Amino acid sequence: MPEEPPVEIGLGNTHPLTGGLGSPWQHTLATAVEQSGVGLHSGIHTTVRLCPASVHQGRFFVRVDLPGQPVIPARVSALHETQLSTELAIAAATVRTVEHLLAALAGLGVDNVRIEINGPEVPLLDGSARLWVEAIAQAGLACQSAARSCYELDAPLWVQDGDAFVVGMPASELRFTYGIDFDLEAIGNQWQSWSPSQMPFQSAIAPARTFGLADQIEQLQRAGLIKGGSLDNALVCGTQGWINPPLRFSNEPVRHKLLDLVGDISLVGLFPQAHITAYKASHRLHTAFAHQLSSRIDQQSKCTMDG
Numbered sequence: 001m002p003e004e005p006p007v008e009i010g011l012g013n014t015h016p017l018t019g020g021l022g023s024p025w026q027h028t029l030a031t032a033v034e035q036s037g038v039g040l041h042s043g044i045h046t047t048v049r050l051c052p053a054s055v056h057q058g059r060f061f062v063r064v065d066l067p068g069q070p071v072i073p074a075r076v077s078a079l080h081e082t083q084l085s086t087e088l089a090i091a092a093a094t095v096r097t098v099e100h101l102l103a104a105l106a107g108l109g110v111d112n113v114r115i116e117i118n119g120p121e122v123p124l125l126d127g128s129a130r131l132w133v134e135a136i137a138q139a140g141l142a143c144q145s146a147a148r149s150c151y152e153l154d155a156p157l158w159v160q161d162g163d164a165f166v167v168g169m170p171a172s173e174l175r176f177t178y179g180i181d182f183d184l185e186a187i188g189n190q191w192q193s194w195s196p197s198q199m200p201f202q203s204a205i206a207p208a209r210t211f212g213l214a215d216q217i218e219q220l221q222r223a224g225l226i227k228g229g230s231l232d233n234a235l236v237c238g239t240q241g242w243i244n245p246p247l248r249f250s251n252e253p254v255r256h257k258l259l260d261l262v263g264d265i266s267l268v269g270l271f272p273q274a275h276i277t278a279y280k281a282s283h284r285l286h287t288a289f290a291h292q293l294s295s296r297i298d299q300q301s302k303c304t305m306d307g
């Protein structure tokens with residue numbers, strides 16, 4: 001048994017994110033915090049309020065603008081559409097482009113959070129998870145008196161579509177690896193790994209922004225998508241190179257794909273002890289893997305990190 005956790009820690013401003021993902025204990029936010037902006041696909045301006053939640057409640061959205069304020073759990077059971085972004089739905093209540101916010105919450109170890117939103121799409125902000133991380137740091141984390149569930153993957157698990165795949169392998173600790181391969185010279189072949197025990201999410205992954213290809217943007221706009229996209233919230237790449245440099249990392253695109261993967265896998269409700277590798281994958285493939293992993297976990301018994 002680990003030592004008893006304090007009921008609540010006001011971690012203050014010095015180390016507001018200490019004790020997150022590496023802890024055996026569940027965490028929530030110490031206080032509520034808000035962030036507003038425009039959704040990438042809808043172009044609709046919304047406000048998100050992140051509020052503390054009780055142990056075992058998990059991460060869940062509340063559409064506060066709809067009658068009855070419907071609750072949409074951030075779980076694979078609520079997965080709906082995955083065209084260019086990850087969308088959750090319960091009956092007619094939907095919430096779209098949840099992946100960057102969920103990656104920030106899961107990547108920093110926020111297990112229980114009530115996410116109030118007054119519209120159908122999470123704001124894109126600067127295209128990365130950086131402003132979500134700053135909001136969570138401003139709120140601070142609170143340790144809770146319940147152990148986190150865990151799951152040790154004991155055999156390989158994978159989904160594949162052509163040469164794209166997501167695979168989970170048994171491993172001694174949690175690790176994510178991503179690979180992409182584009183014909184455009186400015187992107188090319190890129191790989192990135194992230195292990196929470198070795199690199200902080202907030203500096204290694206969170207700042208990586210959404211990217212798009214110049215020749216696909218017009219097509220997406222004609223299809224009624226990316227109404228809220230701009231050169232301020234997405235990196236755009238053309239045949240001559242990046243249209244709006246500088247990049248935050250030389251391999252910022254693959255780090256962003258890894259950010260999306262972390263957000264999509266968070267819908268399982270826990271990160272398994274496994275090495276999860278994705279290659280040329282999409283939200284559809286990430287979430288197909290999350291479904292498989294979730295079924296595998298449901299078939300076997302979970303443990304808690306205190307054994």
Ligand SMILES: [Zn+2]
Binds near residue numbers: 099100210256260
């Ligand atoms: Zn993304």
